[in-house]
Amino acid sequence: MVKSYAVIMAGGVGARFWPRSRERSPKQLLEIIDKESLLRSTVRRLSGLMDQDRVYIVTNKTQKSLIQKHIPELSPHSLIIEPLGRNTAACIGLAALHVKKADPKAVMVVLPADHIIDDVPEFHRVVRLAVEVADESGSLITIGIHPTHPETGYGYIQMIDEDDGTNPYFTRGVFKVKTFAEKPNVPTAERFIESGDFLWNSGMFVWRTDAILQEIQRRLPDLHRELSNIEPSLGTDKYQSTLDLAYGMIRGISIDYGVMEKTDRAYVIRGKFGWSDVGSWDELYRLAQKDAQGNHATGKVLLKETKNTLIHSVNQFVAAVGVENLIIVATDDAVLVCKRERSQDVKEIVDYLKRKQMNDYL
DSSP, X not given: OOOEEEEEEOOOOOGGGTTTOBTTBOGGGSOSSSSSOHHHHHHXXXXXXXXXXXXXXXXXXXXXXXXHHHSTTSOGGGEEEESSOOHHHHHHHHHHHHHHHHOTTOXXXXXXXXXXXXXXXHHHHHHHHHHHHHHHHOOEEEEEEOOSSOOSSSOEEEEXXXXXXXXXXXXGTEEEEXXXXXXXXXXXXXXXXXXXXXXXXXXXXXXXXXXXXHHHHHXXXXXXXXXXXXXXXXXXXXXXXXXXXXXXXXXXXXXXXXXXXXXXXEEEEEEOSOEEOOOSHHXXXXXXXXXXXXXXXXXXXXXXXXXXXXXXXXXXXXXXXSOBSEEEEEOSXXXXXXXXXXXXXXXXXXXXXXXXXXXXXX
């Protein structure tokens, strides 16, 4: 029986969730919706799919101690620490080496740390199907989300949803990928939805370790060369120095751009399990409970003649009068005010703070 291992990518900061999400309090460790952090929910969601000793978390040096304190039951081997951020291709490649060492025939289930999933049994069904097909076929499988609205903050996957005779897994609900699409504007997103064959790109992947390493070798040979340098050092006292040297050479690129958009082995399974990546304050507003005026408020807040607005205050008293369709977030040292439809642009504030080396606000 094939063994599956989970790899949770937890090194990001969640820039679009600034000023609440920071380097030392990243989005995945915040209690966004429930009284449980997104990372803890992700780990708990795997119960029933695999034992805890087959769950790896990839993060960075800054967040290592935060995660250890946050999830103390994790064993030391469960944390894979990247010396530098090099995007998801390097993160996944490094994790594949660790999983391969534990079990050369294993299937990896790659998950972001900061997603919300409502229907866990259906999520389990989809993952089990993906693991079975990935093990049988050596395919690279992604989970696409059935879209509910023309979202411009997600990438899209176009699937071949008709049986063309070349897909042996079609009747099991596993579709060939026709193409990946960038984050669209509103009219393009609306066309995607109307076509019926586009899914949101969730960033969740399932594949055998040998399959993904083969595709990295084909599509990203420079990255594969550095991974090949790292692999012999696993479990030795030379591992850290070898890892540091390799990461100094690795070029940052996402697994989507580097591999998935180029491979001829990509398949997608449609997911309908109440998914959100909570990628922006506006997405949180969409998910949250609201009052009769369409407002959602957290903290010490006074609202007067205010509609369709999200207010999140950590400690400050916030009053909003006569405004509509806003995001207002107040922390001890920063305040964000923006139109709800511009919440994807919050990342630009973080980019500005980095350029100006205003690290106290990061």
